Amino acid sequence: MMAYQDKAYWASKADGLKIEHRLFIDGRYQEADDEGCFPVSNPANEQLLTQISRAREVDVDAAVRAARHRFEQGDWSQASPSARKQVLLRLAELMEQHKEELALLETLDTGKPIRHSLRDDIPGAIRTIRWYAEAVDKVYGEIAPTGNEALALITREPIGVVAAIVPWNFPLLLACWKLGPALAAGNSVVLKPSEKSSLTAIRLGALAQEAGLPDGALNILSGFGHEAGKALALHGDVDCLTFTGSTGVGRLLLEYAGRSNMKRVWLEAGGKSANIIFADCPDLAKAARASAAGIFYNQGQVCIAGTRLLIEHSIKDAFLSELKKAAADFKPMDPLDPESTMGTLIDSDHHGSVCRYISEGLEEGALLALDGRDQTGNFMGPTVLEGVRPNMAVSREEIFGPVLAVTTFTTEQEALTLANDCKYGLGAGVWTRDLNRAHRMARRLKAGSVFINNYNDGDMTVPFGGVKQSGNGRDKSLHALEKFTELKTTWLALD
Incomplete structure (x- = not known):
């Protein structure tokens, strides 16, 4: 049975909590280029938690540059699935070791009950990373049924630089729904959490580095949608954009992708079920x-x-x-x-x-x-x-x-x-x-x-997503890997 401790225990931990507030770019924490910040308050009592860095276009450029460099270097994108698996399993293990800290950050940031953060959100995020770590070396390519004069291979390759924009209602869990398959497939990721709930995402940067993820493979930008989010969606060196949030913002992201490089856009938007x-x-x-x-x-x-x-x-x-x-x-x-x-x-x-x-x-x-x-x-x-x-x-x-x-x-x-x-x-x-x-x-x-x-x-075995204006693509399950990979056909003519 999970131990939830008592209110005094969590209040004491909150009083002693050190909150990281900076951007995480190319393997290190750093202030925004213009040193801009914005306040983050506890919605339960309106008390200021910290001032966190406010990423703008120049910071987005730096993060995308780091992600692209790491992708082209190949030490993550071309690493064997089993090698990526070990790093992600280590990340899940570190998240497990820090689950109380992560749960507390989630509760202070969003106002959700600590029992839910500790029982549902953080364990769900850990399971997601672990599930994709275990899945990635069990996904096979295909051989097409050609005639004897040819051999046709169908393989999946990482898509490149993935921008992940996630909402405030389940901050770390939904971030990991994106990060798990995107990183497992070999992509580099720039994660932009909601400006209303960035604390667990920021903390994840250090855990990923400790787990052995190469510098630049994961970058984390706290900031506003109309600044950092828009800059990511318009960026010509972002290959894929995955988003969970409102239908209205989803429409804008589709527009920005069309105005820039026609990047792949995967949306999990609103609902009225x-x-x-x-x-x-x-x-x-x-x-x-x-x-x-x-x-x-x-x-x-x-x-x-x-x-x-x-x-x-x-x-x-x-x-x-x-x-x-x-x-x-x-x-x-x-x-x-x-x-x-x-x-x-x-x-x-x-x-x-x-x-x-x-x-x-x-x-x-x-x-x-x-x-x-x-x-x-x-x-x-x-x-x-x-x-x-x-x-x-x-x-x-x-x-x-x-x-x-x-x-x-x-x-x-x-x-x-x-x-x-x-x-x-x-x-x-x-x-x-x-x-x-x-x-x-x-x-x-x-x-x-x-x-x-x-x-x-x-x-985790079933896909999650919607139809109509609830979006496209799917999170969870092996189907999520389809969002972060490209199919390649290799046709060999045989003598």
Whole structure:
């Protein structure tokens, strides 16, 4: 059983924590070229944590230069898969040794509960690095079925310099979803974490160097999207851009890639996933617990959160009763308290945005079944709006907070139509005893992942990503390696 210690333990560790604030370029920490910085505060109490370096275009140029030099040197890109494997396994081992420090940095930076950072985020990041380390020497090329006069080899090669731009909701975990396959394949990477959550990424630089990753193979730039992110997307020496974040920013990155060198762009963007509860749901209490976790975990700041709850009309009251019981398990508390199951929203601006969505939903006629706004600071509890119509903003737009929009349906076709009536297509859940219905729905739902009698279960063996405006490409599984490699055909004419 994992030991979470107590609140005093984590508060003491926080008081003694030394936070690295500089950019990591070509194997060393350094200030931004213009020595610019910006403040980072703890969203739970608004106290200043540190001032971190603000990368701009000149710093991006330096990082890309270092990455390109390392790639062309070949000591990482051309190293044997088994050699890269050993370095990445060592990195995972070092992350394991520093998991409490990394978990604490994540919690202080984002306001998420320490129990979740320690139980989910950091172990998930470690598993990702370890999984790709173990996978990379088990991926084979192909031989095409040619005639006897030729031999055709199909091989995969690293794509080159990869820019990875990641969000603030799962900072280290989602960074490792990019870093694991990109580094394992032999690429050099420039990582830009969100300006709202850079601390674990910055710390990772030193661990990667200690693990034996060559200088320049991993560079880390803290900074703003409109400065460092834009410069990476426009850079002519970046071969691939992988991004997790909003659909709006994803559109800009596609534009920047087209304006520059047509770099490969892989996007995991927004979501507004439907969680569909049929009257023949095998276990209402279990479905309610999974539905509550699907929207209230991480304060609802989850791209694949089950934000739209579609309930068959005949069980609406019974299910909402169970849902409210399950929601009681998510009570906002001090994130450093190991008993906390719900922390804060990322900052006051985002808190204000979530509150405005709730107010707008009420103005449009939704009913407040559960109100989580009676909190201080950036905290917000579970909120449930029922009577939501499909044309309401709370049903169509990504709120990214603990706000559940409830709509009822009467037929399977109506449920399918409601679920697919959305510009996003990241995930969907279906709860039913009917195996035929489960397969029918799974085939027709426009989503990258469909969960039957669960919500958002899975592990590293399955791909993650969406369709429509939720993006393209996939994270996780062996399929992620496809994003960071190029196929090459070698045709040998035989005498």
